[in-house]
Amino acid sequence: MRKKLSKILVTGGAGFIGSAFVRLLLGKDTPLFTNVGTPSYPNDGCSVFCRKSVSGLVVVDKLTYAGDLRRLKEVKGRYKFYRADICDGRFMEAIFKKERPDIVVHFAAESHVDRSIHDATAFIQTNVIGTQVLLDLSRKYEAGKFCHVSTDEVYGDIVKGSFSEGSPLKPNSPYAASKAAADLLIKSYVRTYNFPAVIIRPCNNYGPWQYPEKLIPVVINRALQNKKVPVYAKGLNVREWLYVSDCANGILFLLEKAKAGEVYNLGSGHRQENIDVVKRILNILGKPDILIEFVKDRLGHDWRYSLDSSKVKNLGWRQGVSFTSGIKMTVDWNIKNRKWLMDKAAQV
Numbered sequence: 001m002r003k004k005l006s007k008i009l010v011t012g013g014a015g016f017i018g019s020a021f022v023r024l025l026l027g028k029d030t031p032l033f034t035n036v037g038t039p040s041y042p043n044d045g046c047s048v049f050c051r052k053s054v055s056g057l058v059v060v061d062k063l064t065y066a067g068d069l070r071r072l073k074e075v076k077g078r079y080k081f082y083r084a085d086i087c088d089g090r091f092m093e094a095i096f097k098k099e100r101p102d103i104v105v106h107f108a109a110e111s112h113v114d115r116s117i118h119d120a121t122a123f124i125q126t127n128v129i130g131t132q133v134l135l136d137l138s139r140k141y142e143a144g145k146f147c148h149v150s151t152d153e154v155y156g157d158i159v160k161g162s163f164s165e166g167s168p169l170k171p172n173s174p175y176a177a178s179k180a181a182a183d184l185l186i187k188s189y190v191r192t193y194n195f196p197a198v199i200i201r202p203c204n205n206y207g208p209w210q211y212p213e214k215l216i217p218v219v220i221n222r223a224l225q226n227k228k229v230p231v232y233a234k235g236l237n238v239r240e241w242l243y244v245s246d247c248a249n250g251i252l253f254l255l256e257k258a259k260a261g262e263v264y265n266l267g268s269g270h271r272q273e274n275i276d277v278v279k280r281i282l283n284i285l286g287k288p289d290i291l292i293e294f295v296k297d298r299l300g301h302d303w304r305y306s307l308d309s310s311k312v313k314n315l316g317w318r319q320g321v322s323f324t325s326g327i328k329m330t331v332d333w334n335i336k337n338r339k340w341l342m343d344k345a346a347q348v
Contacts (some may be wrong), residue, residue: 235275
């Protein structure tokens with residue numbers, strides 16, 4: 001019997017991570033590897049979840065400040081696009097009714113911690129209510145898989161050791177709390193309705209096309225203009241970093257390998273103090289450390305993130321890009337696309 005082809009609906013597909021997933025699914029990964037060597041994926045997500053098994057790709061994005069269809073220019077014409085707010089139940093139902101997706105991959109979210117501290121309203125609306133809309137429609141139209149892209153921030157911070165998937169959720173920012181609420185809502189659907197959902201919690205992503213409100217593109221943009229680079233407190237907060245194409249690959253891998261109802265951490269194991277990341281970028285750019293300006297710390301600032309990703313690695317997934325290669329590629333891309341970077345930064 002011929003294997004049924006799957007139609008995939010991706011929310012937030014014009015965002016930073018969502019667009020990397022769409023490009024990967026359509027065979028157009030970020031074209032930077034020629035500079036530093038080709039990454040090796042022992043179990044390539046696209047080999048496991050064969051592109052030939054996909055009958056169609058539907059991208060939904062509200063195109064807020066953080067969304068940009070230029071991220072998908074390489075695959076233009078190879079997906080169907082709807083500009084829509086996932087909180088708009090009537091419009092989203094029209095999309096589900098027409099497209100009948102077999103798989104929903106949910107990236108759409110408000111994601112910047114600082115913005116959530118200033119005003120949490122949009123975060124609760126999009127990250128919680130929007131997720132509920134998608135869950136109910138996925139149930140009604142019988143999607144066979146629902147993949148929710150969460151964050152390691154739902155665990156809060158950890159002084160030593162690493163968070164496993166069974167660690168309690170202790171979010172410390174309105175953003176993290178909204179993502180934790182979505183996770184718990186999904187888990188309730190799994191238990192109550194036997195809903196076929198998988199929750200993936202990646203660590204901090206970085207790479208090409210990242211909106212310059214996050215640490216790495218902020219540093220690159222400011223340094224390129226010889227402006228002061230703001231660093232919270234003394235820069236000693238620790239983050240775990242994953243190159244965006246590795247994250248996309250891991251999500252694609254888990255679409256095939258993950259067990260319904262399960263949670264999977266997706267991390268690199270590479271952890272570094274923020275100040276060291278900043279200094280590394282300045283060194284790549286040939287800029288002096290005197291550009292660093294320590295500023296008042298973020299409210300409720302998490303101290304250290306660290307994921308135990310043995311669960312996904314035991315399935316066979318491995319990252320393909322080291323931080324040394326990834327940060328160099330990221331700096332190079334932003335230099336080559338400086339106009340996009342500066343135009344976006346002007347909107348922050």
